[in-house]
Structure formats: structure tokens, C-alpha cells
Amino acid sequence: MAKLTLMFEEKTVKEVSLGARPVGIGRSPDNDLTVDNLAVSNYHARVYVDSGKMVVEDLKSLNGTFVNEMRVERATLKHGDSIHIGKHHIKVDATGEAPASYGSGRQAATPKINETMVLDTKMRREMMQQAAALGERTQLASGRMRVPTLVVLGGKTDRQEYPLTSKLTVIGKSHLATVRLSGWFKPKMAAQINKQDDGYYLGAGDKVPSVNGAPIQGPVQLRDGDQVEVCGVRLNFIFRE
Amino acid sequence: MRIVSGGQSDVGQQRANNEDCFRIVPLLNLFVISDGMGGEAHGEIASAMAVETLVKACAGEEPEALAASAQMQPGWSDKTRRLFNAAHLANKKLYESAEANPEQQGMGATLSAAWINEEKLSVVHVGDSRAYLLRSGVLQQLTSDHSLVAEQVRRGILTAEEAEHSELQSVLLRALGTQPEVEVDAEEHALFPGDILLLCSDGLTRMVAEQKIAATLQSESDPGRAAEKLVAQANENGGADNVTVVVAHMEPKENGFLSWLRHGAQKNAGKNGSA
Numbered sequence: 206m207a208k209l210t211l212m213f214e215e216k217t218v219k220e221v222s223l224g225a226r227p228v229g230i231g232r233s234p235d236n237d238l239t240v241d242n243l244a245v246s247n248y249h250a251r252v253y254v255d256s257g258k259m260v261v262e263d264l265k266s267l268n269g270t271f272v273n274e275m276r277v278e279r280a281t282l283k284h285g286d287s288i289h290i291g292k293h294h295i296k297v298d299a300t301g302e303a304p305a306s307y308g309s310g311r312q313a314a315t316p317k318i319n320e321t322m323v324l325d326t327k328m329r330r331e332m333m334q335q336a337a338a339l340g341e342r343t344q345l346a347s348g349r350m351r352v353p354t355l356v357v358l359g360g361k362t363d364r365q366e367y368p369l370t371s372k373l374t375v376i377g378k379s380h381l382a383t384v385r386l387s388g389w390f391k392p393k394m395a396a397q398i399n400k401q402d403d404g405y406y407l408g409a410g411d412k413v414p415s416v417n418g419a420p421i422q423g424p425v426q427l428r429d430g431d432q433v434e435v436c437g438v439r440l441n442f443i444f445r446e
Numbered sequence: 447m448r449i450v451s452g453g454q455s456d457v458g459q460q461r462a463n464n465e466d467c468f469r470i471v472p473l474l475n476l477f478v479i480s481d482g483m484g485g486e487a488h489g490e491i492a493s494a495m496a497v498e499t500l501v502k503a504c505a506g507e508e509p510e511a512l513a514a515s516a517q518m519q520p521g522w523s524d525k526t527r528r529l530f531n532a533a534h535l536a537n538k539k540l541y542e543s544a545e546a547n548p549e550q551q552g553m554g555a556t557l558s559a560a561w562i563n564e565e566k567l568s569v570v571h572v573g574d575s576r577a578y579l580l581r582s583g584v585l586q587q588l589t590s591d592h593s594l595v596a597e598q599v600r601r602g603i604l605t606a607e608e609a610e611h612s613e614l615q616s617v618l619l620r621a622l623g624t625q626p627e628v629e630v631d632a633e634e635h636a637l638f639p640g641d642i643l644l645l646c647s648d649g650l651t652r653m654v655a656e657q658k659i660a661a662t663l664q665s666e667s668d669p670g671r672a673a674e675k676l677v678a679q680a681n682e683n684g685g686a687d688n689v690t691v692v693v694a695h696m697e698p699k700e701n702g703f704l705s706w707l708r709h710g711a712q713k714n715a716g717k718n719g720s721a
Contacts, residue, residue, distance in 0.1 A: 225548045255552050256485030321483040321574075323554055323621040324594065373579070373586065373635050381565055381636035394638050399586045402600055408584035424584055 207259055208298040209252060211238045218293070227253035230290060231264070244268050244291040252282070252295075259299060261288055351444035353405055353427075355398075360438030361387045368445070369405065374398040376435055377410060386436055396435045398427065405442070412436055447639055449475050449562060451694035452670025454677045458649055459685030465489030466647045466690035467497045475562040476504055477692050481575050481647040483621070484553030492555040495543065496536045496622050500559055503532030517630075526568040526634050529561050533570045533622070533630045540623025554621035558589060558645050562637065562694070571631045573621050575690075576651055578659075579635070580642040585660040589631065592620035615652070639698035642669075646676070649689030653680035669693035 207223040211230075221228055221237050229236040231249040240249070246266035253260055259282040263270035271289040272280045282288075284299040355367040355374075363385040367374075376384040379393040386395060392411035399406050407414060408424040414435035416425055427433070433440045451472070457464040465482040467490070478500055482493030502508045518527055536557060544550040556573025569577050571589040574596070579586050590596065594617040595609040604612065620628060637643075642663050650659070659676060666672035673691040680689040 227548060227551075253548065253551055321481070321616045321618060321621075323483075323618045323624045371635070372588065372633065373581075375636065375638070379636075379638065381638065394582065397581060397584060399584065401587075402590075406584075408582065410582045 207254075209238065210296040210298065211240065211293060212296060213293050223252060223254065223259065225254070227251040230288075230295070231266075238295065240290055240293050242291040242293065245293075249290055250288070252288075259283075259297070266290075351446055354443055354445045355384060355433070356441040356443060358432070358439040358441050360436070362438055363387065369398065369400070372400045375410070376414075376438070376440075384438075384440070386438060388437075391436050396433075399424070407433060407442075410435075447562075447565065447637065448697040448699055449694055450669055450697055451477065451692065452668065452673050453477075453479075453690070453692035454670070454673040455690040456677045456681065456685070456688065458688050459681055461688055463487065463490060464688045465493055466649070466688040467493035468645070468690050468692050469497045469501055470692060470694075471501055471505070474504060475694075476501065476559070477561075477643070477645055477694055478557070478559040479575050479645045479647060479690050479692055480558075480622075481556040481573065481649075481688065481690070482553065483555065484550065486549070488550050488553040489555075491543075491550065492540055492553040492623055495540055496555040496557050499536040499539045500529075500532045500557065503535050504528055504561060508532070508535060519632075521634075522632070523563070523566060523568065523634060525561055525563045525566070526632055529559060529568050529570050530630055530632045533557055533559065533572065533632075534628070537572070537622045537628040537630075538626075541626055544623055552624075554618075554623040556618070556647070557622050560643055560645060560694070562643075562696075565637050567635045567637050567643070569631075569633050569635070572628055573618055575645065575647045578644040578646070580644065580660060580663050581638065582640070583660070583664060585644075585656055585663070587656075588633065588635065592631075593618050615648075637696050639696055641696040643692075643694040643696070645690075645692040647688060647690040649685070649687035650676055650680050650691055653683040653686065653689065663693065669695050 208220060209223060209228055210220045211218040219238055229251050230238045231247050232240060232245045233247040248264050249266040250261060250263050250270045260279060261282055262279045269276045272286055282297050286297040288295040353369040357365050367384050375382040375394050376396045377394040378386050378391040394410040395412045396410045396414040397408045405427045406424040407416060407421060407427050412435050413420050414433055417432050427442045429444050431442045433442055451470050453468050453470055455464060455466050455468055468479040470477055478497050480493035480496040482489030484492055518530060544553050556575040558571045558575040558577050560577055561568045569588055574591040574593045577588040579588055594614050595604060595612045597619060598604040599606055599609050622628060662675050663672055666675060672693045676691045677689050
């Protein structure tokens, strides 16, 4: 069984063994390893076993948790590692415990890539921040909030204008359709407009609609100002500012 | 509308155990899939617990959780609200179980659930399992993946193509059971006769292209067989992960005359056969 030894300078303060339960480290007396120092948070860090590996996790402490001088949020531990918290350090003794496959190189909480994992809030924030510079540029380029809207140019419909607020828009006679057609022999679902990550796509329903006079071959992305025609109804697709 | 459905789950070609879980509740027209994660057998526990909790809550067997009603949209139907609550409850159960059992540390699960009531479809979703709707030959993804690469694509940092080859495909931004509270996506859509609903784990969408999925769904009139075929295709393409598929067909209700014609014809066929 792995052992954790809390040291102050060269003196041993306390020793605990790591079992199934996480070992709590912090200033609060209900921790397994209590570190009486104002630089240490009440619940500073914990050490636990995850899939056979020992892991130290910083519990969003003010002054941080360090493994072999490197600040970590979460890191796998190996025999001989030293966790620094405030002026104390904790020696990791995993004799006969560490799995053979466990490499000698330090990998700060790097997951096995083909295993699904979830980023915790902190990691998520950091990873997204790295990408933010690029992302912001893209978002600025896309400009202000613009609402895609269908404006009726001709034909019988229940309204003159339809802001496309839903992911799925149906043009047809059905009472469930967004753009409701009236008149005999109109199909329940004449055509559809679906929102995807990169825009709005017009697709066929029971009829094949036209865009700017040409019948579509498959789903086509609608552009600002396109004219859509289906079942005698003409619609203008525009982005309203 | 009459709803006919079928589902299939398989371990795939490369994994030792199946951490996916699905459930079809025909009485409620409720369809649920979940993909679990966590070491040892905990992924299986997680996905089973997510599905079980959600189904029970929708069936009214769990006390109505007071999940973040502030996040609910005023226009939602009762069923959407209940489904939304149920997803929050599933998160809570998983999280509490992981807290209480140290060996379950790090377990979590995705969740995609669809509940059909009359012509209204309610969908809730957390993670990277997906819900799709095939309508007049157009396959539309209803859910947005809560994965790092999908988020990067949405922000224009990665192209869809780059995302497909990224090593970070398995990194999720949200899952059930990893945090005390989770953000749940919920949506309502109108359903039309002829629509086909698909729920699937990432083991399908990473192995089989959407075009091929659409073609299979269209060509197979039996939803159960469609699910089997899709699972088989994922396995033929390598089956790198567990693969789970649920397919539901919205079939038009036959009106009296058509039904009379068909049943009359069948009776006659029977008579002819015995004669």
C-alpha cells in the first residue's frame, strides 16, 4: 500500500497510507493530513487512486499544489515524488504499488486519449482560453446578432414574415409547419430549412424547392437575400439586424 | 402517429466491455441512450444508472426533482420539463454515487433522450451521443456535441475535417456525474409522419459517415433491422468503440378506409391460402 509522509523541513509530521478513500490535505483539522500554516487552504488538495494510478488533485487552493516544483491542478504520482504545499512537503512512497506500465516521465494529468474523459471547469476554462484569441477574431468577423428571417414575397401563407428561431423549420400545410401554406392540394410538408453549425440549409420535403429560380439538387446553404420558391409561394431569406 | 422502433448495442471490435446502455419504453414512447466512462466496470454502472434514473423519473416513479427551474424555458411542455428534470436527477444520482464510493471516482456518462408525445418531440442531451432526425431524406443532427473539438469547430478554430482527425475527440466538456450540477440541453420539435429518429453513441458517428447512415435509415423499413445494420457497419469499419443505435419511425396512422382495405385484403389472402 502506498504511503504519504507529511514533512516539515526534514522532520516527519505525520504518515498515512492511501487506501480506497481519498487522502485529504489542508489546514482544516478534519483532513487526513492537517497542515497548520496560513498559506495552506482549508481543503487544499487530495490524493486518491484512479484506475490503479495515484493522483494528486489541487482543490482550487489559493497558493497552489506543486509536484517536484511544478504547479499542478491534477497530476499522476509515482514513487519518490514530492508534493509541496506551503512550506510543507509530502513524500510519496509507492514501493511495489505503481503499475509496471507507468512511465518515468511526468505527465500532468494527461488522460489516455482514446478513453473518454471530461474536463473539469478549470481545465476547460484554460483549454478554451488558449483557443479564445482565434475564436474571438472569428466571432468579431461575423458581426452583430442577426436573425435569419423569411419574408413572404408572394403566395398564400398565414403570416408575412417568419423569424427562424428553431433548428427545424417546415414549410407546408400541416398545422405544425412554421410557414403555413393554405390552399387545396398543398403538401403537409413541402420543404424544410434546417440550422446547422455553419448556417441554414434548405432541403426538399414532398416538393423540391427552388433557390433563385433553380431547383435544388440536395440541401443547399441559404445566403442573405436568396429567393426560395415552393408550391407557388415565394420567400426571401434575409438576415435581419 | 404510430411509432415503431428498435435498438441495438454492441461492444465493438476493440473494447473489452460495453459501457453503452439504451432503453426503449414503448408505453411512454421514450428513447434513451447513454455512453458511460470510468475505469473498471464503472462506465457500465454509470450509463445504466443514467438510463434507469431517467426512465423512472419520466414514468413518475421518482420524486420530481427541483432542478434549476430557472433554466427552463417558459414555453416548454410538461413532458419537456419532466425530461429536463429527469436529466438533472440522473446527474445528481451519478455524482452522489461517485462521491459515496471512492472506487467510482471519475465515472460519468453521456445522455441523449427523446420523448415523443403526439406530434411533439422533446430531446435532452449532455455529452457526445447524438440525436438525429431524418426527414424527407435529409439527416439533421438535433444535438450539439459537448466535446472540445465540436466547440472548437463552432468557434471556427478547427474545421470539421480537422476535428475528425483530432486526438482530442474523446475530451468532453460536459457529462453526467462529474459535477454536482450540469447544464442540460433541451429542445422541442414538431414531428411529421415519415420522420425517422436516430439516437446513437459516438461509436457509430466516428465509424460511419452521415451520408451512409442516412442511406441505411432510408433503405431499411424495419427500425430494428436498421439499427442492426448500422451497428454492423460500425464494426466493419473498425468498431473502435462501443456502438449503440436506437431507431424510431413515425408512421402515419392509417385512416379507417385504408385500414379496412388492408385488413380485408389480408383476410382474403388468408382464405385463399387455406383454400
